[in-house]
Amino acid sequence: MSRWPLKHLGEICATTSGGTPSRSKPEYFGGAIPWIKSGDLTDGNVVACEEAITEDALRNSSAKLFCKETVLVAMYGATVGKLGMLGIDAATNQAVCGISPSAKIDRWFLFYFLLSQRQNLIRQSTGGAQPNISQKTVRELLVPVPPLPEQRRIVDLLSRAEGIVRLRREAEEKAAELIPALFLDMFGDPASNPKGWPVRKVSDFVARFEGGKNIQAGSANGSRYRILKVSAVTSGVYRESESKPSPDDYSPPTSHIVRAGDMLFSRANTEKLVGATAIVESTDGQTLLPDKLWRFVWNEPLESAYMHALFQSAHVRRELGKLSSGTSASMRNIAQAKLYGLSLPIAPHAIQKEFTERWAMLASIRSQQTAATAKAQAAFDAQLAKCFDQGA
Secondary structure (H helix, E strand, O other): OOOOOEEEHHHHEEEEEOOOOOOOOHHHEEEEEEEEOHHHOOOEEEOOOOEEEOHHHHHOOOOEEEOOOOEEEEOEHHHOOOEEEEOOOEEEOOOEEEEEEOOOOOHHHHHHHHHHOHHHHHHHOEOOOOOEOOHHHHHOOEEEOOOHHHHHHHHHHHHHHHHHHHHHHHHHHHHHOHHHHHHHHHHOOOOOOOOOOOEEEHHHHEEEEEEOOOOOOOOOOOOOOEEEOHHHOOOOOOOOOOEEEOOOOOOOOHHHEOOOOOEEEEOEEOOOOOOOEEEOOOOOOOEEOOOOEEEEEEOOOOOHHHHHHHHHOHHHHHHHHHHOEEEEOOEEEOOHHHHHOOEEEOOOHHHHHHHHHHHHHHHHHHHHHHHHHHHHHHHHHHHHHHHHHOOO
């Protein structure tokens, strides 16, 4: 129980949401007023967004102009609870709630409090496939209100911890750039194939693709097996935690079990993510392929590390996007026949092996940076919980 006074957020802050100008009037868009949507919120300062609207759009719609340092929270869809602190004057759509604190509460203190309440907000969301929270939900949150000097002390503490997380993420991103840079240095851009590697169809070196089944999830403790989600490979790095329980007492075929060294391929996903690949560096031996992820089975000696880097290259990702089909950008699919017909420059195996040896060192650096980021994030999360769960 907090030792600080508790106030409903609506007692100490003004809240309102924005709106969307009519899409039938193209003259309302492309103006000078930034127009924030929930997808623009990234839990930090918001200084840019995808769209802008005109003065006429602002006057003739429910969109509202919020001043710099307004706290924003997403109320709809997959982004429920995402936050932003306006670094510019901007309008928002109806999926974003703007919060203007009174003089009793520091804006960043409120921001960090709302960050600590994300899971609470998600639990209160309603609507099934399109969950949402209301302004009423936001206004009824009980906010601890310590004296302003104490609020600022907490903000300073949390901002320092968050700064460490940010630096770790930047280091992780730089480490992730090392392997693509090594690939381009050794093999050149696959789009132009400057080193003249033989161009071959996928069917020349892939014997088959192996996938799993589309089956319903079971209870948490009903089976020792778990089924991968497509999100296990979309980052380009294998994440075995992105999985769900298999049906109770399910006994899978051995061909459905993920193995160390597998190169997995996302044959169905959004337009941007379809065709993503990842290498299984290690596995618990109890994780299963779903129907939307395939394992490559080679019919000749090939290095998975090399093939992964090739398939993750910008050129090949563009080509995979062209192969995908579907009526919606939110779910595209690549047929095996089309993938077999894709032509790629393939370096000799001896040079692939040299790449794998150098890749292993860089992959280790990347893993170390990922672990350091996770440790810094866990420390920040623990400090955030301590500040607001126990009244600091």
